[in-house]
Amino acid sequence: MSELPKILSANWGKPNSTKLETYLAAGGYKAAEKALGMEPGKVAQEVLDAGLRGRGGAGFPAGRKWTFMPKDSRPRYLCVNADEGEPGTFKDRDIMRFDPHMLIEGIIIACWAMQANNSYIYIRGEFAEPADILEKALDEAYAKGYLGDKIFGKDFSLKVWVHRGAGAYECGEETALIESLEGKRGQPRIRPPFPPQRGVFNMPTTVNNVETIASVPFILKEGVAAYRKYGTEKSPGTKLFCISGHVNKPGVYELPLGFPLMKLIAEVAGGMKDGMKLKAVIPGGSSTPVLRAEECQNVNLDYESLAAAGSMLGSGAVIVIGEGTCMVKLLEILARFYAHESCGQCTPCREGCGWAAQIAKRIHEGDAEIKDIDVLYSVGEQMLGRTICPLADAAACPIMTFTSKFRAEFEAHIKNRGCPQAKAYPVEFK
Numbered sequence: 001m002s003e004l005p006k007i008l009s010a011n012w013g014k015p016n017s018t019k020l021e022t023y024l025a026a027g028g029y030k031a032a033e034k035a036l037g038m039e040p041g042k043v044a045q046e047v048l049d050a051g052l053r054g055r056g057g058a059g060f061p062a063g064r065k066w067t068f069m070p071k072d073s074r075p076r077y078l079c080v081n082a083d084e085g086e087p088g089t090f091k092d093r094d095i096m097r098f099d100p101h102m103l104i105e106g107i108i109i110a111c112w113a114m115q116a117n118n119s120y121i122y123i124r125g126e127f128a129e130p131a132d133i134l135e136k137a138l139d140e141a142y143a144k145g146y147l148g149d150k151i152f153g154k155d156f157s158l159k160v161w162v163h164r165g166a167g168a169y170e171c172g173e174e175t176a177l178i179e180s181l182e183g184k185r186g187q188p189r190i191r192p193p194f195p196p197q198r199g200v201f202n203m204p205t206t207v208n209n210v211e212t213i214a215s216v217p218f219i220l221k222e223g224v225a226a227y228r229k230y231g232t233e234k235s236p237g238t239k240l241f242c243i244s245g246h247v248n249k250p251g252v253y254e255l256p257l258g259f260p261l262m263k264l265i266a267e268v269a270g271g272m273k274d275g276m277k278l279k280a281v282i283p284g285g286s287s288t289p290v291l292r293a294e295e296c297q298n299v300n301l302d303y304e305s306l307a308a309a310g311s312m313l314g315s316g317a318v319i320v321i322g323e324g325t326c327m328v329k330l331l332e333i334l335a336r337f338y339a340h341e342s343c344g345q346c347t348p349c350r351e352g353c354g355w356a357a358q359i360a361k362r363i364h365e366g367d368a369e370i371k372d373i374d375v376l377y378s379v380g381e382q383m384l385g386r387t388i389c390p391l392a393d394a395a396a397c398p399i400m401t402f403t404s405k406f407r408a409e410f411e412a413h414i415k416n417r418g419c420p421q422a423k424a425y426p427v428e429f430k
C-alpha cells in the first residue's frame with residue numbers, strides 16, 4: 001500500500017510527542033503565528049476554502065460556522081468538544097494523548113478567527129490520562145507566551161481551560177455540553193437561540209470537535225491547496241477513522257477522505273478476524289445506518305459516497321460486524337445504551353428508547369410475536385424528528401435499519417423461541 005498522508009497523526013509515535021519541544025521541532029505554532037498576522041475574517045475564509053467539515057458527526061463546514069459568531073462587543077467562547085461518547089469512536093482521545101499541542105494551536109487560530117478570548121476543552125470524565133496530558137501542555141503553552149495576555153505580541157489575550165465532564169453521552173450534544181459546563185444538568189436546550197447567539201453564560205459560543213480544531217494548523221501553515229491535495233472535491237483532507245469489531249488490527253488510522261471502505265478493512269485493519277466473513281458495517285458510529293456486506297463493496301469513506309450508500313460518515317467510527325454475530329442482540333445492546341443515556345426531557349425519546357430496548361430483549365429471548373418487529377420499527381419511526389436534540393434520531397437509526405435490513409433474523413428468533421445462535425457466538429455478549 002502506498003504511503004498514507006499524515007496530517008493529524010504526523011507526530012504520533014515520536015519520542016516525547018506530547019512535549020512542546022517535539023511539536024516546535026516539527027514546525028509547531030508557526031501556523032498560529034501566521035494566523036495572528038492575518039485579518040481574523042481571512043483566517044475563517046482559509047478554513048472555509050479548504051473545505052474542512054466538522055468531524056464531530058454532522059459535517060458542517062467549520063469556516064462557515066465561525067462566521068455565525070456575532071460581531072458585537074459581548075465576550076465570545078470556543079468550546080472544544082472532547083466528550084467522545086459515540087459508541088465506536090476513540091479518535092479524539094489519541095489526538096489529545098499523542099499531540100496535545102496540535103489541538104492547542106488549532107484553538108489559538110480558531111479563537112483569533114472568531115476573536116474569542118476564552119476557550120473550554122470539555123473532556124469526558126473517563127479520559128483522565130488525556131486530560132492530564134492536555135493540562136501539562138497548556139502549562140507549557142502559557143509559559144512560552146502562546147496563551148495568556150498579549151499572545152504572539154498582539155493585543156489579544158486567550159485563556160484555555162480543561163473542563164472534565166462526568167461521562168454522559170448526552171453531554172457531547174452541544175447545548176447539553178454548554179449546560180453541563182455552566183454547572184447544570186447536562187440537558188439540551190431548545191433552539192433557537194443557537195449557541196452563536198446565546199451559548200455559554202448566554203454569550204456567543206461556537207462548539208467544535210477536537211479533530212476539527214486539530215486539522216486547522218495544517219491548513220494555515222501549508223495552505224488550502226496542500227489540504228485539498230487529499231480527499232475528494234467535496235470532502236477534502238484527511239480524517240481519523242477508528243475501526244473496531246471483527247478485524248485483526250482495530251485502531252485509529254488517518255486516511256484521505258474517499259478511501260475505499262473494503263480496503264480499510266482488508267489492508268489497513270489487517271482483514272477480518274479469524275478469517276470470518278463480513279456480515280455488516282456500521283460506518284460512522286452507532287448512530288449511523290448499518291450497511292449489509294453487499295452494500296459495502298464500492299463504498300468510499302467520504303460524506304457523499306456514504307450518503308449515496310444510505311448511511312453517513314458520522315464520527316468516522318467504522319464498526320465491523322462478522323458472520324455469526326446476532327443482530328438482535330447487538331440491537332438490544334445499542335438500544336439499552338440509548339435508553340440509559342436519554343436525558344428524559346422528551347417523551348418520544350425517554351419512552352421510545354426504553355421500549356425499544358425491552359422489545360429487542362424479548363425478541364432475542366424468543367418471548368415475542370412477529371408483529372412485535374413492526375412495533376419495534378414503528379417505535380423508532382415515531383422518535384424521528386420529534387425531539388429537542390438528535391439523540392432520539394440517533395437511537396432510531398439502528399432500531400429501524402437493523403429491523404428492516406435483518407428482518408429474517410428477527411423472525412427466526414421468534415419462530416425458534418430464542419436466539420438460534422445462542423451457543424455459537426463468536427464473541428461473548430453481556
Ligand SMILES: Cc1cc2nc3c(=O)[nH]c(=O)nc-3n(C[C@H](O)[C@H](O)[C@H](O)COP(=O)(O)O)c2cc1C
Pocket residue numbers: 053054055056057058059060062065081082083084085086169170171172173174175207208209210212213389390391394
Ligand atoms: C447525543 C449526541 C452526542 C454527541 N456527542 C458528540 C461528541 O462526543 N463529540 C463531538 O464532537 N460531537 C458530538 N455531538 C455533536 C455536537 O452536538 C456538535 O455537533 C459537534 O461538537 C460540532 O462540532 P463540529 O462542527 O466540529 O463537528 C453529539 C451530538 C449528539 C446529538
Ligand code: SF4
Pocket residue numbers: 170187188341342343344345346347349350387388389390391392
Ligand atoms: S431527544 Fe432525548 S436526549 Fe435529546 S433532549 Fe430529548 S430526551 Fe433528552
